[in-house]
Each structure stands twice: as C-alpha cells, then as structure tokens.
Amino acid sequence: MRQHSQKLLALYRHRFLLIHRSYPVVWVGSTLSFIGDVLFMTVLTLWIGTLLHTQSSAPLATSGNGGQR
Numbered sequence: 001m002r003q004h005s006q007k008l009l010a011l012y013r014h015r016f017l018l019i020h021r022s023y024p025v026v027w028v029g030s031t032l033s034f035i036g037d038v039l040f041m042t043v044l045t046l047w048i049g050t051l052l053h054t055q056s057s058a059p060l061a062t063s064g065n066g067g068q069r
Contacts (some may be wrong), residue, residue: 053056
C-alpha cells in the first residue's frame, strides 16, 4: 500500500504543486510588503532624526514609530 501511494505521489507531484497557484504570489507579495514596511520605518526614523538632531525631543519623536505591527 505504501509503495502504491508513493508511486501516485511521484506521478501527480507536479499537479499537487499547481493546485494552489496563487500561494507563491501571495508569499512574494507579503515578503515585498514586509521589506517595504521595514524600509519605510527606517527612512522615517532617519528623516525625523535629521530634522530634530539639535532638539532634545528627538529621541522621543523617533521612539514612537518603530516596532508597530
């Protein structure tokens, strides 16, 4: 019985991978979105830091935008 199921799996492996065609698209999209979120937060922190580099409130202003998920 086990050999029979392994043969069927070998024969239909390509069909199994094509069952959920949208899964790789969703995975790549969510990965790119996560990378975009990280880059946005990094740039926002650097931008606020350069605008407020002479003021004492700079650490307070930059502490609120990171780590929010």
